[in-house]
Amino acid sequence: MPSSSDTAEIEAAEPEAEPRPSSSAADDAAEITGDRGDDASAGTTPAGITPRTARRGRPPQSRRQAEQVRTRIVRAAAEAFSRHGSRGITVARILEQAGLARPTFYRYFGNTEEPLHVLLTESNERLTGGIRAALRACSEPVPLAIGLIDAYLGWARGHGRMLGPLFAEFHDPNSIVSGYRERALDDIRAAVREKFAELDRPAPAPLELDAALHLCEYLVFRISADGEPTPEVVADARLTMIRFLVLVLGTRADMAAALPVGGSFPTGPTGVGSSATSSTRRPDTADHSRAVR
Numbered sequence: 001m002p003s004s005s006d007t008a009e010i011e012a013a014e015p016e017a018e019p020r021p022s023s024s025a026a027d028d029a030a031e032i033t034g035d036r037g038d039d040a041s042a043g044t045t046p047a048g049i050t051p052r053t054a055r056r057g058r059p060p061q062s063r064r065q066a067e068q069v070r071t072r073i074v075r076a077a078a079e080a081f082s083r084h085g086s087r088g089i090t091v092a093r094i095l096e097q098a099g100l101a102r103p104t105f106y107r108y109f110g111n112t113e114e115p116l117h118v119l120l121t122e123s124n125e126r127l128t129g130g131i132r133a134a135l136r137a138c139s140e141p142v143p144l145a146i147g148l149i150d151a152y153l154g155w156a157r158g159h160g161r162m163l164g165p166l167f168a169e170f171h172d173p174n175s176i177v178s179g180y181r182e183r184a185l186d187d188i189r190a191a192v193r194e195k196f197a198e199l200d201r202p203a204p205a206p207l208e209l210d211a212a213l214h215l216c217e218y219l220v221f222r223i224s225a226d227g228e229p230t231p232e233v234v235a236d237a238r239l240t241m242i243r244f245l246v247l248v249l250g251t252r253a254d255m256a257a258a259l260p261v262g263g264s265f266p267t268g269p270t271g272v273g274s275s276a277t278s279s280t281r282r283p284d285t286a287d288h289s290r291a292v293r
Helices: 004-013 025-033 063-084 091-098 102-108 113-137 141-157 160-169 176-198 206-224 231-249 252-258 285-292
Strands: none
Touching (some): 063 091, 063 113, 063 160, 091 102, 113 141, 113 176, 141 231, 206 231, 231 252
C-alpha cells in the first residue's frame, strides 16, 4: 500500500473531476498540460479560441506525476489480478490497493480491462522479445533449446504472484488472458519459422512446433508456480528441453551434437529428476561450444 506522503502528493496534484472514460494519448497529454482547446471557461476570443484558465486550489498535474499515477493504478490492477483473476478485478479493489479516489481512476482508464490490457501487453512483449533475442543469439540446437527455456524463465520471473492466475486462464477461451496468449504464440511461431529459413532448414511442422512451445509453457509453470526455482531444478528443465527440441525439431546431426552434453541423453534407464541425472554435470556454455564443433 502507498505511504500517506505518496498519497498526499498525488492527490494534491489531482484536480476534482467527474468519472469519465479514458481518451486518446493526445487527449491525455492535453489533459495533463491543461491545453484541450474546448469551451470550458468564459472569455472566448474573436477567433473562437477559449484560453484555459488555471483551476483554483490544487496545482496543475505534471507529466511525471501523471505517469506516476497511471503506473500506480496498473500495479494495483496487477495485485488485484494476482488475488482474484481477471474476472475478479473491480474498480473498488484497484482503488483499495492503490489508495486513490474513484475520479482519479476514471481520469486514466475507462474500465477495469484497460489496466489489464497494459499488463498483458507488457507480458507479451517481454516473452516475445526474449524469444527473439534467444533466436538471434545462436544457431545450434543445444544452445537454442537452453536459450528458449531461459527466455521463458526470464518472462516468468517478471510476474511474481501473477504467474499462477495467468497460467490458470491461458486455456480459458472466455478470458482476456487466453487471447493475449494466442497472439504471443503467433509471434513466436513466426520468429521460429524465420530462424529455420535463415538456417536453410525445412520449416517445422505446425503440430511439432506447437508441442515444443506448449512444453516450454508447461515446464515454466511446473518449476515456477511455487516460487523461484533452484539452479538444480532449472538445470533439469534445460535437459528436458534439449531432449525434446532435438528429437522433435532437430536432425540426426543435431542429436549427434547433443550427445556429448552432460546428461542430455543418459545411457541408463534413469530420467530427469532422478539421483543419477541430478548428479551429472549440467550443460553450460563451454559444453555447447565443445558439442557443436
